[in-house]
Amino acid sequence: MARWGMVIDLDRCTGCAACEVACKSENNVAAVSVEQADMGRASSWMKVMAHVEGEFPDTTMHFYPRPCMHCDNPPCIRVCPVQATYIDDEGIVGQIYARCIGCRYCANACPYMVKYFNWYGPEWSEAERQHLNPDVSVRPAGVIEKCTFCHHRLQKAREDARAEGRELREEDYQPACVDVCPTNAIIFGDLDNPSHAVHTLKDDPRVLRLMEDLGTQPKVYYLRPRD
Amino acid sequence: MGGTAADRGGFVRVRWVSGSFGVILVAGIVITVLVTARPSVPQPVAFNHRKHTEELGLNCEFCHVHVTKGAHAGLPDAQTCTMCHQAAQGTSAEATRVTTLLAEGDPLTFKKLFRLEPHVFYTHRRHVGIAELECENCHGAIAQTVRPPARPLVTIDMDFCMDCHREQGQTLDCNACHR
Amino acid sequence: MSPSRREFLWTMGAAAATVALKGAQDVFWESDESLDVGWAPGIEERRNSTCLICPSRCGIRGRLVDGRLIRINGNPLHPLSRGGLCPRGVAGVQLLYHPERLAGPLVRSGPRGSGQWETVTREQALERIAEQLGSLRAAGRPEGLALLAGYSAGTMQDLWRQFLHNFGSSNYVADEYEDGTEAVMAVMHGIDRRPSYDLDRARLVLSFGAPLFESWWSPLQAFVAFANPDAEEESGPRFVQIDTRFSRTASRAHEWVGVRPGTHAVLALGIAYVLIRDELIDADFVARHVAGFEDFVDAQGQPREGYRSLVMRNYRTEEVSAITGVPVARITALARAVAANRPAVAVCGTDVAFAPNGLLAGLAVHSINVLMGSVNRPGGVLFADDAPVGPLTSPVLDETARAGVGRGPIGTQRPVFGSGGEALRFAAAVAGAEAPIEALLLYYANPIASSTDPSVWHEALEKIPFVVSFSPFLDDTARYADVVLPDLLPYERWQDAPTPTSYPYPVWGLARPLVEPHEGAMHTGDVVLDLARRLGGSVAASLPYESFEGLLKERTRGLFAVRRGMTLGGQFEREHHRQMEERGWWLPEHTDFEAFWDELVERGGWTDLFYDHTDPYRIAQTDSGRIELMPAKLLSALAEEGSELRPYLDVATQTAADSTEFSLRLIPYRVSTLASGTLSLERWLAEQPGIFPDVLWHPWVEVAPETAHALGLSDDTLVWVVAPRGRYRARLKVFPGTAPETVCAPYGLRQPDGEPANPLRLLDSTNDPLTGLPSWSSTFVRLEQA
Amino acid sequence: MRQAVREKLARMSNDEQILLRPLVETSRSFYIVAGLLAAVTLWGMFAYYLQVTYGLGRTGLNRPSYWGIYIICFVFFIGISHAGTLISAILRVSKAEWRRSITRSAELITVLVIGFGAIQPIIDLGRPDRVLNVIFNAQLRSPLLWDVTSIGLYFISCTIYLYVPMLPDLAIIRDSGIKAPRLYRFLAAGYRDTPAQRARLERVIGVLSIIVIPIAVSVHTVIGWIFAMTLRPMWHSTIFGPYFVMGAIYSGIAAILVAMVVLRRAFGLQQYFKDIHFDYLGRLLLLFSLLWFYFTFAEYLTAFYGGEPGEMRAFWAKLTGPFAIPFWTMVLGCFIIPLSLMSRRSMRTPRGTLIAGIAVMIGMWLERFNIVVPTSVNPRWEIESIGQYLPSWVELSIMAATFSGFTLLYMLATKFVPIVSIWEIKEGREHSVREVADRVAEYLPESA
Structure with a gap:
């Protein structure tokens, strides 16, 4: 059984945010209005966070692209009263929108703040609906949503592999953010498969996991900047 | 509240209680039916499945062209019908009507009969194209119908899917169908 | 019961x-x-095309489901972008399916700018335009037609030029992204072309304020070099960013050198000083290809100081340190790094040239490339070729056209070098009634929003009786048009998309329709061809093409015939082709043109990854045949103007605040997500225009914590940015990376209500007399709580 | 009041006359107040209608402050609910004779307030239409589900615990025939106050009062655990269970005191709510103010001493940051005011306890606020930006409606049941004096 994970090289990330937009495009994440954004209600399953240190002219800034960590021990799934969020056999933490009651307990339980709530229904104009991805649902108002490692792509890739009668290859299943990254800062694959790049990278001495001390065992690894 | 004690007291009118329970029950059924019932699906022409499949020997893919490669099987368009129905086929009034409609340039938009909830992601490609399931597994004897059914012949709900998945040893992962 | x-x-x-x-x-x-x-039923396909949103022209691969464009991804076959894409490219789907897109052509029905429009058919709109243009020619005043064109390199530009030429007008006015390097090359190398930078093979990239990772010619080119996907173990070039602002590029470069505004060139010469002093320059290259390094005697027999003497005398590290604020040790270390990491390439950014004396500053920066011999060598500055597409039909001029062209372009005052600031000069000339323009066509230009001086444009538009916009959206300038004939959006139209000159190899990307074109819109290329047919005469004769697609295909025959290059292919194919070409081979893959064309369309373009480093004409085409460090043309031009300016002396472009009222220096910068600076259309981008600071939708300005503290303003306050020329509203963001006493202001943003929030409008009107480019870093502002 | 009723009432005993009068006699000011409260409640229902129609976006909630007023009110109301049952049960078990006149009003508070508390999380749901998923797809690891279970149990047992001791009084009303004979015939459920029935009743009450205590403790423990089970700074704390229970009892006592003062005034019950009651309850309040301080101090000291950066962000936000005003108001309301007032005998009067009670209620509401909001807006990861929370008018309206709805129902309840237990008073007069004398005699050493 695969165990999907991600390695993000902070030395390579230039903070261009292509991953953010690619994620929104892939997963039908609607932009909210100005007023809503001002209230802090914008959603971005993948979010590039900036970490600034020091004052001019000795400032440093690093960008942390932050998807769902897909923890092996996710605090969010334990608290969900209706099993709307769960971890599957391959380590992907899923969110079942059709079951979610919108209590936002998981959002509070997640120390990484990767759960987003649909305060209103998504605002897509008639024209914009044309570009919605038919593989991913459009979440209604009142439910939590989050990064799924583009799980639908895994489904498709597996389907293709099966149709062609072959094994799933590393490059078959890559989330949208990984696909688009112009500097290849995000690497994705099966952590348990020695032929996948992430398998070796996760043991790199530069590796850092966010809030590892909480015992959540995130499957998103960061490679610390070298300097 | 205190029902048994009250009965023991023998002063509560049975009619009162049973009457209101009856009303609640009826209302409940009405609500359930109204909320869950699906409207009947009208089709542009009275398509006879049996004639096309059994008698003419057309296979399903002939009209449902995407059945092995698309998410949805696809419904025939006017072009498909025109292949044969440009001239009237047979003597039935409906066949004549089809020819007339086609001549008038009616697009003959057939409507989906089997609809899944919008949060269910099903693909024919996976089930028919790859796993090679039979159509009647899910659609019942649709190929034998002589007129368009107003409602699905098989109720496809989550239990229906799950039973088969369990039997076939397929994934039971929520993400496989909901996303 | x-x-x-x-x-x-x-x-x-x-x-x-x-x-x-x-x-x-x-x-x-x-x-x-x-x-x-x-x-x-959800039938999917993927098609390659090229992104037309910014000059970078990256390869894209559209995912289509039932004819709808669902996703835009990178095309891995494209040699420049290699499957990567920037957020703007990805957000293209929101551009295509934008709710504000015009449904059809519009004709003004009320007074100008009143917002009253009448919807007409394409035929009616074309008729109306043809009628107006026809009457110009009939009256013998074809030069009364002008075109203001945004970035449209490739066949669209050629087509417009040919159309105007045959019509009888020389008024092709460019309103594009500029960085002033064109003039630098023209002066020093005698080559009138923007330079290419071979970032992939450089070992050190010394960027002087060039926003490589943000809004440069092609951020993807810089990303690819930064990530260095070809090398297995070896890391990519070392990026050193010399910048007044702690930009995103600065933050991610391997090293950031913060300099005082307007002192980039001084630092460059300080580095040159160390290189010369420590004998680290490429003496061989300088001896063979460079003139003006040593003292010399000019044509008039006057002894002149050469570059070496000027630098050695004036740019000792201590002095440079005092001017730039960079410690002496750092300057020395930088110079040593340049020498140690050859090939090193210095990239000149807009901050350098967009200043008073910008050209001289640009020369100083580029002189590092010359000293290090990083010219026409792998990893250095190159002069690339254009893709060898076939020419348009040779023009035939009739009497009217010849007379019109003979009267030349309007606008009297042209800069000595380059063509910077052309659009604004044009507007000023029209507004000043020096030149009667009867009809103006707007092609991907929105000067009301993007210009540094919209009021001049307002005046100019007042004076022009007939204005046509081809914008697919009713943008700020289109509102003042008489006819709006919306162009098709990218992903709907055919267009060739050559990569910008910053990329060293010709890549002729092809954008093709991915989705059905919108019925209310019309490809402007087809509009031009149609208008030519309607106008008849020499105009029609010179553009005998059925459609723009046909025209493109016709020109592609040039690529087929040239016996070079390849249609886009994977990494292995690219390398194979390059090595074969290096050895003088060409692999004929297609026997007939149709097959070549089909493959080109399918793969998304053509490229030739071979660069001839032995060609001496790629080093200098000056009269002396050498790279001129003390350019004769420049010296004589300065002498002619009676200017006091001297190269390598007057390079500091910093001016001091002249009043206490306006004491904060304004540093405008272009936001990467909205690099066109004119439209903020896609909601995904408008929601998150910058990554840092984390501001959604609103325009903002950045100041240092101590500056904010001194002003008594806190983070997120709404402020007015006030300059003598005007003011605009923005959110204040306190950012520790900002230099004290400066205000960094992104441009290209809008207020949530759509009003442009453009710091460029505040710029004082100083500009470089030599290039005509406006000055950026000489404006001072103050902040007031709003 | 109709003549017939008046005559019937006149035939009854003194206690019954006083205590049953409110059932049949309603003053004009009652109508005015009830009307106002009903208006506020309707307004809140309209606000909720808007929220349901358009989504939770109508609230001031956002990311990262996912929880706000509703959850604060939830914790607060469930806390108040400890007023009744727990206190009356403890007093009953410990045979405190002075309890007799206050148990009914306290238990009534409990039952009503649990209802209003329990709907808060449902109001807070993004998809209230799917609330039954909590049953159909129950996930027993979730503290929210523990909560559903224990609140459900608590509500049922409290309702029984309210109803069963009410039977003799209901029978009295039925027999007097002063009001809605059919209703009281139904409610009294055939209770005839025979000695056998009385004995069985007393036994049931005795058992119930013991059962109710652990359930009540569990309810608020579990509510504390909702927060404590997450990894959020200042929530992830073992003290939360007992701290919440203690706080709940504290606010409960305050609520009873306020209710008693109001009832005493409104229905002229000076004979039943005597100074001694206020004195005793005041002492209890004093005790709990000290306990509150001890728990709060322990909680904050632990957080401070650990000095974990994530915790400190929330910690300083409360003590000196943007939440300093609610924090120090809370300290004032929960500690300084009740301590300084209740430690003096002269202030343990109806007026003094009213002031202290109101202060404690406000303080305890703010305590819930200080638990929910500052942690919400201060994410653990320091590069995440700090959030803001400003409740919208919809939330405030719904909160106002909850308070007014509760008060309204409480007022209406006084029109249907005697607010002081008639039979217990009677029993007190008839038996207890003797019984207590006997009991006290038992304690004492035999006189030589």
């Missing part, structure tokens, strides 16, 4: 509850079905 009152009430209640519940299902939580996801 007859129904009691109670039972009746119960029934009524149940009925009401049912209705409410049904209502709730329909209204309260919109059912997903209404959003039309999971539609039938």
Whole structure:
């Protein structure tokens, strides 16, 4: 059984945010209005966070692209009263929108703040609906949503592999953010498969996991900047 | 509240209680039916499945062209019908009507009969194209119908899917169908 | 059992509850079905094309489901972008399916700018334009037609030029992204072309304020070099960013050198000083290809100081340190790094040239490349070729056209070098009634929003009786048009998309329709061809093409015939082709043109990854045949103008605040997500225009913590940015990376209500007299709480 | 009041006359107040209608402050609910005779307030239409589900615990025939106050009062655990269970005191709510103010001493940051005011306890606020930006409606049941004086 994970090289990330937009495009994440954004209600399953240190002219800034960590021990799934969020056999933490009651307990339980709530229904104009991805649902108002490692792509890739009668290859299943990254800062694959790049990278001495001390065992690894 | 004690007291009118329970029950059924019932699906022409499949020997893919490669099987368009129905086929009034409609340039938009909830992601490609399931597994004897059914012949709900998945040893992962 | 009152009430209640519940299902939580996801039947395909959103022209691969464009991804075959893409490219789907897109051509029905329009057919719009243009020619005044064109390199530009030329007008006015390097090359190398930078093979990239990772010519080119996907172990070039602002590029470069505004060139010469002093320059290259390094005697027999003497005398590290604020040790270390990491390439950014004396500053920066011999060598500055597409039909001029062209372009005052600031000069000339322009066509230009001086444009538009916009959106300038004939959006139209000159190899990307074109819009290329047919005469004769697609295909024959290059291919194919070409081979893959064309369309373009480093004409085409460090043309031009300016002396472009009222230096910069600076259309981008600071939708300005503290302003306050020329509103963001006493202001943003929030409008009107480019870093502002 | 009723009432005992009068006699000011409260409640219902129609976006909630007023009110109301049952049960078990006149009003508070508390999380749901998923797809690891279970149990047992001791009074009303004979015939459920029935009743009450205590403790423990089970700074704390229970009882006592003062005034019950009651309850309040301080101090000291950066962000936000005003108001309301007032005997009067009670209620509401909001807006990861939370008018309206709805129902309840237990008073007069004398005699050493 695969165990999907991600390695993000902070030395390579230039903070261009292509991953953010690619994620929104892939997963039908609607932009909210100005007023809503001002209230802090914008959603971005993948979010590039900036970490600034020091004052001019000795400032440093690093960008942390932050998807769902897909923890092996996710605090969010334990608290969900209706099993709307769960971890599957391959380590992907899923969110079942059709079951979610919108209590936002998981959002509070997640120390990484990767759960987003649909305060209103998504605002897509008639024209914009044309570009919605038919593989991913459009979440209604009142439910939590989050990064799924583009799980639908895994489904498709597996389907293709099966149709062609072959094994799933590393490059078959890559989330949208990984696909688009112009500097290849995000690497994705099966952590348990020695032929996948992430398998070796996760043991790199530069590796850092966010809030590892909480015992959540995130499957998103960061490679610390070298300097 | 205190029902048994009250009965023991023998002063509560049975009619009162049973009457209101009856009303609640009826209302409940009405609500359930109204909320869950699906409207009947009208089709542009009275398509006879049996004639096309059994008698003419057309296979399903002939009209449902995407059945092995698309998410949805696809419904025939006017072009498909025109292949044969440009001239009237047979003597039935409906066949004549089809020819007339086609001549008038009616697009003959057939409507989906089997609809899944919008949060269910099903693909024919996976089930028919790859796993090679039979159509009647899910659609019942649709190929034998002589007129368009107003409602699905098989109720496809989550239990229906799950039973088969369990039997076939397929994934039971929520993400496989909901996303 | 007859129904009691109670039972009746119960029934009524149940009925009401049912209705409410049904209502709730329909209204309260919109059912997903209404959003039309999971539609039938979902047949997918992927098609390659090219992104037309910014000059970078990256390769894209569209994912189409039932003819809808669902996703835009990178095309891995494209040699420049290699499957990567920037957020703007990805957000293209929102551009295509934008709700504000015009549904069809519009003709003004009320007074100008009143917003009253009449919807017309394409035929009517074309008729109207043809009629107006025809009357110009009939009156013998074809030069009364002008075109203001945004970045449109490739066949569209050629087509417009040919159209105007044959019509009889020389008024092709460019309103594009500029960085002033064109003039630098023209002066030093005698080559009138923007330089290319071979970032992939450089070992050190010394960027002087060039926003490589943000809004440069091609951020993807820089990303690819930064990530260095070809090398297995070896890391990519070392990026050193010399910048006044702690930009995103600065933050991610391997090293950031913060300099005082306007002192980039001084630092460059300080580095040159160390290189010369420590004998680290490429003496061989300098001896063979460079003139003006040593003292010399000019044509008039006057002894002149050479570059070496000027630098050695004036740019000792201590002095440079005092001017730039960079410690002496750092300057020395930088110079040593340049020498140690050869090939090193210095990239000149807009901050350098967009200043008073910008050209001289640009020369100083580029002189590092010359000293290090990083010219026409792998990893250095190159002069690339254009893709060898076939020419347009040779023009035939009739009498009217010849007369019109003979009267030349309007606008009297042209800069000595380059063509910077052309659009604004044009507007000023029109506004000043020096030149009667009867008809103006706007092609991907929106000067009302993007210009540094919209008021001049307002005046100019007042004076022009007939204005046509081809914008697909009713943008700020299109509002003042008489006719709007919307162009097709990218992904709907055919267009060739050559990569910008910053990329060293010609890549002729092809954008092709991915989706069905919108019926209300029309490809402007087809409009031009149609207009030519309607106008008849020499105009029609010179553009005998059926459609723009046909025209493109016709020109592609040039690529087929040239016996070089390849259609886009994977990494292995690219390398194979390059090595074969290096050895003088060409692999004929297609016997007939149709097959070549089909493959070109399928793969998304053509490229030739071979660069001839032995060609001496790629080093210098000056009269002396050498790279001129003390350019003769420049010296004579300065002498002619009686200017006091001297190269390598007057390079500091910093001016001091002349009043206490306006004491903060304004540093405008271009936001990467909105690099066109004119439109903020896609909601995904408008929501998050910058990554840092984390501001959604609103324009902002950045100041240092101590500056904010001194002003008594806190983070997120709404402020007015006030300059003598005007003011605009923005959010204040306190950012520790900002230099004290400066205000970094992104441009290209809009207020949430759509009003442009453009710091460029505040710029004082100083500009470089030699290049005509406006000055950026000489404006001072103050902040007021709004 | 109709003549017939008046005559019937006149035939009854003194206690019954006083205590049953409110059932049949309603003053004009009652109508005015009830009307106002009903208006506020309707307004809140309208606000909720808007929220349901358009989504939770109508609230001031956002990311990262996912929880706000509703959850604060939830914790607060469930806390108040400890007023009743727990106190009356403890007093009953410990045979505190002075309890007799206050148990009914306290238990009534409990039952009503649990209802209003329990709907808060449902109001807070993004998809209230799916609330039954909590049952259909129950996930027993979730503290929210523990909560559903324990609140459900608590509500049922409290309702029984309210109803069963009410039976003799209901029978009295039924027998007097002063009001809605059919209703009281139904409610009294055939209770005839025979010695056998009385004995069985007393036994049931005795058992119930013991059962109710652990359930009540569990309810608020579990509510504390909702927060404590997450990894959020200042929530992830083992003290939360007992701290919440203690706080709940504290606010409960305050609520009873306020209710008693109001009832005493409104229905002229000076004979039943005597100074001694206020004195005793005041002492209890004093005790709990000290306990509150101890728990709060322990909680904050632990957080401060650990000095974990994530915790400190929330910690300083409360003590000196943007939440300093609610924090120090809370300290004032929960500690300084009740301590300084209740430590003096002269202030343990109806007026003094009213002031202290109101202060404690406000303080305890703010305590819930200080638990929910500052942690919400201060994410653990320091590069995440700090959030803001400003409740919208919809939330405030719904909160106002909850308070007014509760008060309204409480007022209405006084029109249907005697607010002081008639039979217990009667029993006190008839048996207890003797019984207590006997019992006290038992404690004492035999006189030589």
